[in-house]
Each structure stands twice: as structure tokens, then as C-alpha cells.
Amino acid sequence: MSQVSTSPALGIATKPERRDIGLRRRYAAERRFRLYGMAAIAFGLLFLFLLLFSVVSKGYTAFQQTMITIPIEFSQQIIDKNNERATNPQKLVTANYPVVARNALAKVLGVSEDDRAGLKAVNGMISDSVRVQLRNLVTADPSIIGTTQTVTVLAHGDLDSAFKGQIDLTVPETNRKVSDKQVGWMNQLAESGALSKHFNTGLFTNGASSRPEAAGVGVALIGSLYMMLIVLVLSLPIGVAASIYLEEFAPKNRFTDLIEVNINNLAAVPSIVYGLLGLAVFINFAGFPRSAALVGGLVLTLMTLPTIIIATRAALKAVPPSIRSAALGLGASKMQTVFHHVLPLAMPGILTGTIIGLAHALGETAPLLLIGMVAFVADVPATPMDPATALPVQIYMWANEAERAFVERTSGAIIVLLIFLILMNVGAILLRRRFERRW
Amino acid sequence: MNMMSEAAVEKALDRQMNDISYKMIGKDVSVYYGEKRALYDVNLNVRENTVTALIGPSGCGKSTFLRTLNRMNDTIDGCRVTGRITLDSDDIYDPNIDVVELRARVGMVFQKPNPFPKSIYENVAYGPRIHGLAKAKADMDAIVEQSLQKAGLWNEVKDRLHEGGTGLSGGQQQRLCIARAVAVSPEVILMDEPCSALDPIATAKVEELIHELRTNFTIVIVTHSMQQAARVSQRTAMFHLGNLVEENDTDKMFTNPDDQRTQDYIMGRFG
Numbered sequence: 001m002s003q004v005s006t007s008p009a010l011g012i013a014t015k016p017e018r019r020d021i022g023l024r025r026r027y028a029a030e031r032r033f034r035l036y037g038m039a040a041i042a043f044g045l046l047f048l049f050l051l052l053f054s055v056v057s058k059g060y061t062a063f064q065q066t067m068i069t070i071p072i073e074f075s076q077q078i079i080d081k082n083n084e085r086a087t088n089p090q091k092l093v094t095a096n097y098p099v100v101a102r103n104a105l106a107k108v109l110g111v112s113e114d115d116r117a118g119l120k121a122v123n124g125m126i127s128d129s130v131r132v133q134l135r136n137l138v139t140a141d142p143s144i145i146g147t148t149q150t151v152t153v154l155a156h157g158d159l160d161s162a163f164k165g166q167i168d169l170t171v172p173e174t175n176r177k178v179s180d181k182q183v184g185w186m187n188q189l190a191e192s193g194a195l196s197k198h199f200n201t202g203l204f205t206n207g208a209s210s211r212p213e214a215a216g217v218g219v220a221l222i223g224s225l226y227m228m229l230i231v232l233v234l235s236l237p238i239g240v241a242a243s244i245y246l247e248e249f250a251p252k253n254r255f256t257d258l259i260e261v262n263i264n265n266l267a268a269v270p271s272i273v274y275g276l277l278g279l280a281v282f283i284n285f286a287g288f289p290r291s292a293a294l295v296g297g298l299v300l301t302l303m304t305l306p307t308i309i310i311a312t313r314a315a316l317k318a319v320p321p322s323i324r325s326a327a328l329g330l331g332a333s334k335m336q337t338v339f340h341h342v343l344p345l346a347m348p349g350i351l352t353g354t355i356i357g358l359a360h361a362l363g364e365t366a367p368l369l370l371i372g373m374v375a376f377v378a379d380v381p382a383t384p385m386d387p388a389t390a391l392p393v394q395i396y397m398w399a400n401e402a403e404r405a406f407v408e409r410t411s412g413a414i415i416v417l418l419i420f421l422i423l424m425n426v427g428a429i430l431l432r433r434r435f436e437r438r439w
Numbered sequence: 440m441n442m443m444s445e446a447a448v449e450k451a452l453d454r455q456m457n458d459i460s461y462k463m464i465g466k467d468v469s470v471y472y473g474e475k476r477a478l479y480d481v482n483l484n485v486r487e488n489t490v491t492a493l494i495g496p497s498g499c500g501k502s503t504f505l506r507t508l509n510r511m512n513d514t515i516d517g518c519r520v521t522g523r524i525t526l527d528s529d530d531i532y533d534p535n536i537d538v539v540e541l542r543a544r545v546g547m548v549f550q551k552p553n554p555f556p557k558s559i560y561e562n563v564a565y566g567p568r569i570h571g572l573a574k575a576k577a578d579m580d581a582i583v584e585q586s587l588q589k590a591g592l593w594n595e596v597k598d599r600l601h602e603g604g605t606g607l608s609g610g611q612q613q614r615l616c617i618a619r620a621v622a623v624s625p626e627v628i629l630m631d632e633p634c635s636a637l638d639p640i641a642t643a644k645v646e647e648l649i650h651e652l653r654t655n656f657t658i659v660i661v662t663h664s665m666q667q668a669a670r671v672s673q674r675t676a677m678f679h680l681g682n683l684v685e686e687n688d689t690d691k692m693f694t695n696p697d698d699q700r701t702q703d704y705i706m707g708r709f710g
Contacts (some may be wrong), residue, residue: 252516322553326616328514329547330566330623331539340565341555 055414062412065200065213066155066163068126068189072104073148074138085142092142097134101126101153108194109185121181127154129214154202155195157212157405159186163195166404177404203412207378208389208397212405215398217413219377223293223388224362224420230297230384231304231361236354238301239308246309247316248338267306274303275367283371290372291387299371300361307360311353315346348432355428359421365392391417462487462627462657463508463545468522470503470512477503480522481683483676485627490649490658492672492689494665496709499678501661505629508659509545510538526627543570546625550632552612554604554619559596562604562615563587566623582622589655590618591648610641617648621656628652630660634667646671665705669693677701 076083079095102123103113111118130153138145154160158177161167163186173180189195206216250256278299282288288295319342327337343350368374374393381388389397391413398410463485470478478500485491485508493501503512510531512518524531531541543566554562563583564573573579583600587593592614596607604615613633620628630649634642649658649671662668668675669689676686677698685698696702703709 320553322549322551323555324514325511325547325549326553326555326619327565329509329511329542329549330569330619331541331543331546332565332569333539336569340569345556 055411055418059408059411059413059415061164061166062203062408062415063200064164064197065202066160066195067152067198068105068155068195069150069152070104070108070194071148072101072134072151072153073107074134074145075100075103076146078103079138079145085145092139093135095135095138097131097138098123098126098128100134101130109188118181121179122185124178125156125159125182125185127156127213128211129154129209152198154213157403160213161404162186163190163197164408166408203409204416207380208376208394209378212401212403212409215406215409217391217394217416219380220389220391220394220413221416222381223296223373223377224390226293226381226384226388227297227300227390228358228362230294231300231358232354234297234301235304235308235357239305239354240312240350242305243309243312243316244338244343247313248342249334263306263309267310270366271303271364272366272370274299275370277302278367278371289385289387291375291377291389293373293381293384293386293388293390295371296368296373296388296390297384299367300364303364303367304357304361307357308350308354311356312346312350315349315353316342318349319345344435347435351431351435352428355424355431359424362420362424363392363417365390365396368393369396391420460487461485462527463659464523464525465504465507466523466525468504468507468520468524470500470507471519471521472515473517477681478507479681481678483683483686485657485659486674487657488653488655489674490653490660490672491674491676492668493659493661493676493678494663494668494704495678495684496704497663500681501676501678502631504678505631505659505661508627508629509542509547511542511547513538543623544625545627545629546620546623548613548616548620548628548630548633551636552609552616554607554612554615556603556605558601559587559604559607559615560600563618563622566619570623572623586618586622587615589621589648589652590614591644591651592618608641610637610644613637613641613645614648617645617652621652625656627657627659630658632661632663635663642667665693677704679704 078100079097080091085091102119105126106113106119106122109122111122113119133153134151137149137151155163158167159182162169162178162183167176167178169176169183178186186195202214203216204221205218206214207219209215246256246259278295282295282298283290288298323341323345324337327341328334332340368390373389374397375387375389377387377389379386395410395413395417398406398413401410461484465481465483465485468478468481468483469476481500481504483504493505495501506512507520507524508531512520520532526541526544529536531545555565557565560583563586564579567573567579567582573582584593584597587596592611595611596615604612607615613636617628617633633649634645637645646667649660652658660668660671672689674686675689675692677684677692677696677700679700685692685696685701687697692701693705696705
């Protein structure tokens, strides 16, 4: 066992003088950069939060609607005084249903049938849409005439706003839309349980209406749905086919360069220009109907195509060339190489690009204004050839309305639009995960 | 009877020694990438059931020549090939020759293992499937098994044929690529530095495999490693600056080359 000596002769090199390689400066720069980044993100989050807060706080009340549940007497006296409904089918359609509802509410509130001012005030509490509602009830089943039915009717938009606390009651009575008397009745009805807030299904099913309580985004939703289907069905195959041809098959020469530059430019063209193009080509030249979802879909397809082509080409470019070589080296034809190997690998990118393009199209307003989709459409469009509106256009139209109740509906429609956009983006992420493969 | 057969065997061996049959013949092959010329009138013949190694410094044109043999250069824009290359008796640059058919006869293994991002089974079955080589599923199973066995990978992957091919180690991936090339039953297999991305143990396995494959296939291999060329090949061709410097038996090439530049390169004086 020899002793291992820690030899004092073990030479240690003399440490050279320490150089200043600017470490402090470099670390400080990095810290500063991180700080900028965090500040930028915080700034962005703040504004996102403000936006969402403002929209949601204004819009959540739109999903509730004040309704009045009262027993209504379908008086033969008012609806069909001379009992001629068997001979004159127009009788039941043109009957004065608002008076039926007004009288019923007046009875509940104990207002005399001779008090004209009182009756007028009572009438102002019920939505005009009651005319259609009661007419539909009666025409569906004429036997209810002469009986008393419990019916839930929409409260007038102003009363709805008052009940939701959106009307400042300290303002002098003459300067506001609801009188003190109406507010008193409202509270009385609310206490008895006849007047209460219900979930606003009408917001999703009704079409345009000048009465805010009866207005909804139903037509706009269907119009937007038709347009999205048209955009998807047209732009995905056309865009992907064009990108595959340009990226994989076309020779690289001046002409294809020119096409590429033009596609990139088209992606930057203001959307209103596409609206003008659609107006000139699809409506004036091809003679398609105005305000139709078909034309809107075609215009949005033109607008979305460059986005999809650019995204698809980027996704195709990102597929490693070694995969192409492997397939070609095995004797796969160019087409087999693309469809068996390149396209599946590019799929996540293509789908993401497509859904981002679709989401962009869903929120587009300007081109739709030019092709007449900014229209008052009350009937649900049965086909894409019928007049329709779109969600963002509906928002634009409601934003121009004066009534207090339209303000909350504007925000409510924005919430619906945002939910659709979020759903589409979640779909994009899920599809991406589903198709993503490592190589 | 016994004597006769022995004589016949001897005669056959004799013929193999003397009558060399060439699988591919390259005559005055020049390649241009746009204006730039990459190969200058190369005359190189590839012998049947032989491993031919192409060596030379980087950028000497050896990979370019390899890629002319199955027209993989066609995929590069602006690439032009002149001269004549035949496979058996067919001019492979003849307009009547179908490039898909050519590549089914001349397979290729690349520098970096590039399995498809699919299962091991699908990787091997892809070639036979597109060429319609297997009628029934059982035939396909047989082709996949044989190919993987030829590539020496069967025992390692037989229990996980339906797992991803990209999950294998680098050496296994390269052998999978070889199995994939073998599955199409090509006549010639081109290998472009197949071991440059592999560690020494995986390299040894692939080299052993190349040795075995020689009985059934004609192999052309590009390599940067002189030792590898010496180990696996029977014939070696040396390229320099786009010219074919020398082509000879590997033994002669590494002991007594005809050309001074070959000598210098092998001795490590340049390259």
C-alpha cells in the first residue's frame, strides 16, 4: 500500500487576468428584453380582458327576456264579432289581437275599460309582437275563441329594459320611455310572479324586427351557416388543388412567380373590393339574386382562397424533402408521392389555414354590405338563394338602432359570434392534434 | 456423374471469373446543374451482383453520378444529363423508358434514414402495394417478412410491426429503409452514404447486410469512408472534381492504384 501523496509539486497553471467579455451588459440586455416581452403580453391581455368585459357586461342581459304570463280571454266580441270566420278566412288573420292582450292585462291590473289613458299605458307594456303570437294561436286552433287561456307574452322592449334596471328612473318621467305608473304595475306584476325573466330563445330563432324584444339572430345564423358551407365546399378543394399544383407540379419559371406574387397580393386586397367584384360579377353579370347567402358565400370564397392557398403552400413546403425522395425512390409516381405522403403530413397546416380563413370569412362585414346582405330579413331563408343576413352584418345593423334594448342585443350577438369563432378555433386545434404526426 | 457436375460447377465459376456481365453501363455521362457542370464525360460500368463503391472528396460528383442511375436528378430543377446510361440493354434516358418503372428496378437508400411516418409494416408494404406485387394479404405479409429478414431487422421488429417506423433507432431505421427498397425486388440498389448518420455498431450491421445483399442484387454505394469502401466493395471508382479518376478492383485500388491522385486521396493527402 503505497501512500498517495498530494504532491506539492503538482503544477497549477497561473490563472490569466480575467477578461471583460461584457457579461453584465449581456445579461442586462436579456433581462430587459424579457421585461419588454412580458409588458407586451400584459398589455395585450389587458385589452383582451377589457374587450371581453365590455361585451359580456353589456350583452349577457340579452340572453334573458322579460315576459308576462296572464290569462287571456279570446273574446268572440273582439276577434270575430259577426261570427263570419267560417266564410271569411281573412277574419282571423286581421283581427285586433293587441286589444285582446291589452284587455287581459288591464283586467289583471284592475284598469277600467273606460280609462283610455290607462289602457294606453297598459298597451305600452306589451310587445307588438303579441299580434303575431295570438294570431298563430287562434289560426292553429280556432276553437279557443271564447275561452280563457294562460299565455306568456313578451313584455315591451322599454319595459324589458326597465325591468333589467337599464333605465334611469331618476330622470323626469316625461323624458323617459316608461312612466311611473307602468313601473308601478311592473313591480306589482313581478311580485305576483306574472312578470319574470325567461331565457331568450327568440334571440336565436327570430329574424329581423323593428321591435327589439322580438328581434333575433336566427336569420343571420342560418345565413352565416350557408355561407360557411359554401366557402368550405368551394375554397378548400380549389385552394388545396391550386396549392398542390403550384408547389409540387408547376415548373418554376417567371409565369408561376407572377402567379405567386399575385396570390400574395390578393390576400392583402381590402375585403370591400371583393364585395364590389361580387356585385359586378355575380349579381350584375351572372344575375344571381341580391342579399342571397349564395352570392355572399361566393364572395367570401374569393376572399378566403388566397389565405388557404398561402397556408397550404407553406404546409406543403414544410414537409421534409426526404419523404418525397423516399417515395420517388421506391417508384411512386409524382401524384402518389403527393397524395400518399406529402398531403397527409401537410394536413394539420392545411386545416389550420382553412379554419383561420373560414373564421376570417365568418367575421367579414364589408363585402356583404355591397351585395345587399344588409337587409331587413324577417323570414328564415329556406335555401341559399333566399334573402338572408349574416351575423356581423346583423351586429352592424343593430348597432345603428336607437332603442336601449338593441344595445344589449348588439353585444349579445357579438357574444354569439365570438362563441362561434372560439368553437372554430378549438376545432382547428383539435384537428391539428388529430392529424399531427412526427417524422 | 459426380465428376461431370463438378466440372460444370467449375466451368460456371470460370465463366463468372472471365465473362463479366455488366448490369449498368455509363458512357460519356455529363451532368449540368443549370450553367454549372458537375460531371465530365464519366465512363463507368457497374458489374452484376457486385458492390461498386464510389469514393472521392466532397463535391466530386459521386452522389450526382449515383443519382443519374435511377434518374433521381430529374426532380432537381435545371438539372441536365447528357451521355448514355443503360440498364441491361435499355437506355434509361430514352423517352420511351418510364421513370416509375426504372425506379422500381433501381431502388435507392438515402444518406439520412427517411422512413415514412407510418408503421413498420406499412413502410415495407408501400412499394409492393403501389406496384401491385402482392395480390392477397398473405402475399403481402410474406413480402414484408422476407424483406425485413433480408434487411436483418425481422427479429428485432416482428412483435411490433404495427408501431411507428420513426420510433426505431437510427441504425434500425436505415435497415428499415433497406428493407423497404428490397421489398420492391429491384435489380440494382443505390446507396448514398447509407452509414454516415449511424454509429459504428449500426454501421457494422449495415455493412454486413450489404455483403449479404450482393448475392441477389447489384449494389452501388457512395461512401466517404475509405475503410468502408475497402470492407464492402469488390470494385471501387474514385471521383475528383467531376471526373472519374480511376476504377479498379477494390484490392488493387487500396494497395497499388494506377493513378497518383487516388494514391494521394487514399493516403489522406487531400480530401
